[in-house]
Amino acid sequence: MRKKEAEKAGTGPGGAPARRKIRWDLLFLAVSVAAFTGLGLVFRDRGGRALRISWEYFQEMVFILPAVMVLMGLFAVWVRRETVVKYLGRESGLLGLLLAVLLGTLPTGPLYVAFPLAAMLLKKGARVANVTVFLCAWACIKLPQELMEFQFLGWKFTFLRLGLTVALVIPMGLVAERIYHRRIPVSEERQP
């Protein structure tokens, strides 16, 4: 019953009733918009700057979010579950982890578009470690950003930090997976 409801509303693999979740995000939106208007009216010049920044990010969202979601939809209908399990699932090993890093590095959209992608990968049978690594790589390793780091902080700093990040994020994903499954037995793992 609960599962059916969540499916109908198209929630992620969490499986909790959808109605309560939708209210939370609307509340989050209302509070942030209220804070924005209030602070903006009191501190005019800073409010103007805040508005400009938000507008920039809004434009980024308009041009990137729909495309990435369409890509996710196409992935959902065309790529079979067995394929995801084979390359990113339980048995994928080191290659799966490296593929997760690579997948995270390729697209350069903002982090929030990666969450629905990550949820879909989990649903299709990717292992938790790989999805964690995918999200971390998506968040940290972006070419334009690295070019700036290189320019301002020098090659030693940039390469060392990047190298350490890749080297540490992989064991971190494995640890996250260990802890994640500790209380939820593997058999009860989120299967669609």
Next chain:
Amino acid sequence: MSLTAIVIDSLVGACLLASLIRDRKKTVMALRIAWNAVRRIGPSVLAIIAVIGLIVGFIPPRWIALSIGSERGALGLLAAAALGSVLFIPALIAFPLAKSLLDMGAGVMSIAAFITTLTMIGFVFLPLEIKELDRRFALLRNGLSFLVALAIALLMGLIL
């Protein structure tokens, strides 16, 4: 429109076209999944955009510089990591800020912790991450990322 957006949009456009040619029904289904996802995360994304505007617009880089630059040692490292986790600062501001902090004599460790948590951990994104994945996953990823960021910072301080 940025170069990234152009590349992503044209790539997805090509994929969509190919899909449409091969199977119309499946393509419609894909578009429906996409539309549902947009509707699902839309409110959170708008809220995130508002919060980013507030953070960048109302917190002057000078304050951040003062709180990271003035404290050294373990406390400074923790403060830098915590600030990087909570704040959202665009790369265009963050890297020049980091550079000026280094020039002012701040430790490499603090700067590395700040930059790493800034990118890897987003308090701003946490509600959406919890909603899309789940609480356990999101808290684990962010919590462990914090520890990893500290480890990266310590190693960089030792090496550089």
